[in-house]
Amino acid sequence: MSKGLRARQDMEKERETLQAWKERVGQELDRVVAFWVEHSHDQEHGGFFTCLSREGRVYDDLKYVWLQGRQVWMYCRLYRTFQRFHHSQLLNAAKGEFLLRYARLAPPGKKCAFVLTRDGRPVKVQRTIFSECFYTMAMNELWRATGEVRYQTEAVEMMDQIVHWVREDASGLGRPQLQGAPTAEPMAVPMMLLNLVEQLGEADEELAGKYTELGDWCARRILQHVQRDGQAVLENVSEDGKELSGCLGRQQNPGHALEAGWFLLRHCIRKGDPELRAHVVDKFLLLPFRSGWDPDHGGLFYFQDADDFCPTQLEWAMKLWWPHSEAMIAFLMGYSESGDPVLLRLFYQVAEYTFRQFRDPEYGEWFGYLSREGKVALSIKGGPFKGCFHVPRCLAMCEEMLGALLSRP
Amino acid sequence: MSKGLRARQDMEKERETLQAWKERVGQELDRVVAFWVEHSHDQEHGGFFTCLSREGRVYDDLKYVWLQGRQVWMYCRLYRTFQRFHHSQLLNAAKGEFLLRYARLAPPGKKCAFVLTRDGRPVKVQRTIFSECFYTMAMNELWRATGEVRYQTEAVEMMDQIVHWVREDASGLGRPQLQGAPTAEPMAVPMMLLNLVEQLGEADEELAGKYTELGDWCARRILQHVQRDGQAVLENVSEDGKELSGCLGRQQNPGHALEAGWFLLRHCIRKGDPELRAHVVDKFLLLPFRSGWDPDHGGLFYFQDADDFCPTQLEWAMKLWWPHSEAMIAFLMGYSESGDPVLLRLFYQVAEYTFRQFRDPEYGEWFGYLSREGKVALSIKGGPFKGCFHVPRCLAMCEEMLGALLSRP
Numbered sequence: 114m115s116k117g118l119r120a121r122q123d124m125e126k127e128r129e130t131l132q133a134w135k136e137r138v139g140q141e142l143d144r145v146v147a148f149w150v151e152h153s154h155d156q157e158h159g160g161f162f163t164c165l166s167r168e169g170r171v172y173d174d175l176k177y178v179w180l181q182g183r184q185v186w187m188y189c190r191l192y193r194t195f196q197r198f199h200h201s202q203l204l205n206a207a208k209g210e211f212l213l214r215y216a217r218l219a220p221p222g223k224k225c226a227f228v229l230t231r232d233g234r235p236v237k238v239q240r241t242i243f244s245e246c247f248y249t250m251a252m253n254e255l256w257r258a259t260g261e262v263r264y265q266t267e268a269v270e271m272m273d274q275i276v277h278w279v280r281e282d283a284s285g286l287g288r289p290q291l292q293g294a295p296t297a298e299p300m301a302v303p304m305m306l307l308n309l310v311e312q313l314g315e316a317d318e319e320l321a322g323k324y325t326e327l328g329d330w331c332a333r334r335i336l337q338h339v340q341r342d343g344q345a346v347l348e349n350v351s352e353d354g355k356e357l358s359g360c361l362g363r364q365q366n367p368g369h370a371l372e373a374g375w376f377l378l379r380h381c382i383r384k385g386d387p388e389l390r391a392h393v394v395d396k397f398l399l400l401p402f403r404s405g406w407d408p409d410h411g412g413l414f415y416f417q418d419a420d421d422f423c424p425t426q427l428e429w430a431m432k433l434w435w436p437h438s439e440a441m442i443a444f445l446m447g448y449s450e451s452g453d454p455v456l457l458r459l460f461y462q463v464a465e466y467t468f469r470q471f472r473d474p475e476y477g478e479w480f481g482y483l484s485r486e487g488k489v490a491l492s493i494k495g496g497p498f499k500g501c502f503h504v505p506r507c508l509a510m511c512e513e514m515l516g517a518l519l520s521r522p
Numbered sequence: 523m524s525k526g527l528r529a530r531q532d533m534e535k536e537r538e539t540l541q542a543w544k545e546r547v548g549q550e551l552d553r554v555v556a557f558w559v560e561h562s563h564d565q566e567h568g569g570f571f572t573c574l575s576r577e578g579r580v581y582d583d584l585k586y587v588w589l590q591g592r593q594v595w596m597y598c599r600l601y602r603t604f605q606r607f608h609h610s611q612l613l614n615a616a617k618g619e620f621l622l623r624y625a626r627l628a629p630p631g632k633k634c635a636f637v638l639t640r641d642g643r644p645v646k647v648q649r650t651i652f653s654e655c656f657y658t659m660a661m662n663e664l665w666r667a668t669g670e671v672r673y674q675t676e677a678v679e680m681m682d683q684i685v686h687w688v689r690e691d692a693s694g695l696g697r698p699q700l701q702g703a704p705t706a707e708p709m710a711v712p713m714m715l716l717n718l719v720e721q722l723g724e725a726d727e728e729l730a731g732k733y734t735e736l737g738d739w740c741a742r743r744i745l746q747h748v749q750r751d752g753q754a755v756l757e758n759v760s761e762d763g764k765e766l767s768g769c770l771g772r773q774q775n776p777g778h779a780l781e782a783g784w785f786l787l788r789h790c791i792r793k794g795d796p797e798l799r800a801h802v803v804d805k806f807l808l809l810p811f812r813s814g815w816d817p818d819h820g821g822l823f824y825f826q827d828a829d830d831f832c833p834t835q836l837e838w839a840m841k842l843w844w845p846h847s848e849a850m851i852a853f854l855m856g857y858s859e860s861g862d863p864v865l866l867r868l869f870y871q872v873a874e875y876t877f878r879q880f881r882d883p884e885y886g887e888w889f890g891y892l893s894r895e896g897k898v899a900l901s902i903k904g905g906p907f908k909g910c911f912h913v914p915r916c917l918a919m920c921e922e923m924l925g926a927l928l929s930r931p
Contacts, residue, residue, distance in 0.1 A: 172768075236704075238700065289647060293638060293642075360573070422581040425902065427900065430899060482836055484893065
């Protein structure tokens, strides 16, 4: 067999594998969306139930604002970008006024609740920006899906408020000033903001321009979390990019680093910066995977300590769904951009583990929480922190990226 | 063999078993105290390190006020009530002024921090009463161990403040009033207060008299957590004793119910109320054990749902040290008071499991966090919530109770 023939056969095989994954991912997306459509819509009060048992039973009717915003965003996104999801059931469920009416605690104030009763009364507030970030994502997608300007007004005004809290004055969040509290920056803050910059700037030259400087600032701040001569991504650093003392300073979260990785990859694509891209692949994709993948049982650890002390989080060795869905996105995006076959192999490795361990072939959607060994530890499909978001976002993005790879000549 | 002879032989055997456990427990207490004395004292700033690795290495120097107060209490208690611990090293470590000087955020205000830097600057505050409760326990024991009145003044004034927060006006704790937040009573609140009533009233007729009504109120409030026709102890109920909706209302914590059980047993002893004692044994000892003991792997589950939904706490099926130390105390106290051999059998069952799974014969102290199957999940000996408290308190109380049983004719 000639060299050329063998190379062509290898390429054929590669295409078949990509094609098989595209079909697998697409079918899984259909099943996952069907689960949420069947079980999560609150026909009486609007909004979504997210506390769903394995079978889809509502075991609590509280409405977590992160998850309300994420599900609105996801439905609009699917409606807008997938022909087969372009139907009114998804859009009508997303359009319900629940979030717009109840998320904000005391309009015209911008602070949002963390969790609401079924009929929209506030139960808890967090002194962070995250409810507001998911609210912004939802409103921007609602505007894109419906064309109704009031949604975009909400999105942009909330975005301005968030940026003010993060860069100007955090006092509106209500955190007490304590003498011994370190001025730590959780990586989540610039990550979320960078994600919003991408969301609001998508095909919108005006807003993309408005947020260019902010996007660069976010990227710089995320990159500051690479510490110890490039050998570790730390979850919390000081605002001027120094390692903090104690457990807080040494904390690592491999799945979170991988998620930051694909946010940064998109930033590199916008910027056209292959040098930064190579750095991101190295530090935010390969490094967290090497340190975070469990050599004994497979899967990504949830938390690690940069000095190899035992983390104090009880769930540190558990395998959670979202680090794996984020890793799938990160490696496939890394491969799509760089063509490095190592990244494609890692996508396959993570995707095989993820589909084998987290899928529920019986009732649909994925389990969220496995033991270190990979046994289902919590049988819930949704809860206070798991809704209709990471799984369908991963499947939708992978389906799109696999499609794009297959359509290359 | 005559019936009388066999009964005498059975009794002899029972005494031997009790004697063997007394020795085992006493030796373990020595090893546990030695671990904390060797590794936890901060010679430079005073107070205690509690973030200790398996071997006793300090992996974080933050000082959690719950654990500072508990260790002071434990050292004074051991110094005061055990001849072999009546030495100045324990008392001097407890007497250090760290807690007195730094726990309160802004004297003369009573609110205490939740965690301090190594040198005593506040890092975090909780909007609950628990830092203040452990502060009160520590100050009262310091007074008992040293005779210095300033400690007792602190204890009594703080107690008055706590009672005011709980029964009159909680606004000083800083919790926001939200329209949808249920007015839930966590069982921990009347439990802690009942424990303080016992602590302050011990051999102190004046304070015992002052707090009699409060003790009765606490007992009534704890008993309100028995719900569903006596078939479940629920962690959170409404203030007028009704079941709350959702996960919050259905939450159960078998170890916490068992701890409440022995707090209530002591209340029954003070009151001389055998009828209530029988109710407490039934509802707070036998019922949580029956529902909470893992039939497959042994050990007590951490959280359960009264309707058998999967709990949303990631650690729900893990085996933690303190529910087991509390269960040992509860069953041995129940047996000491009632003479019911069923309770002695349960003490043995729990104690065998606990000594087998949690002890660390190599480095001393107990592991705190096991997987459902009983494997060590976190190798730390101390952390943000585990210090020098539950293990030595359990061992000291069991040694005393076993001694008292053996000294009966």
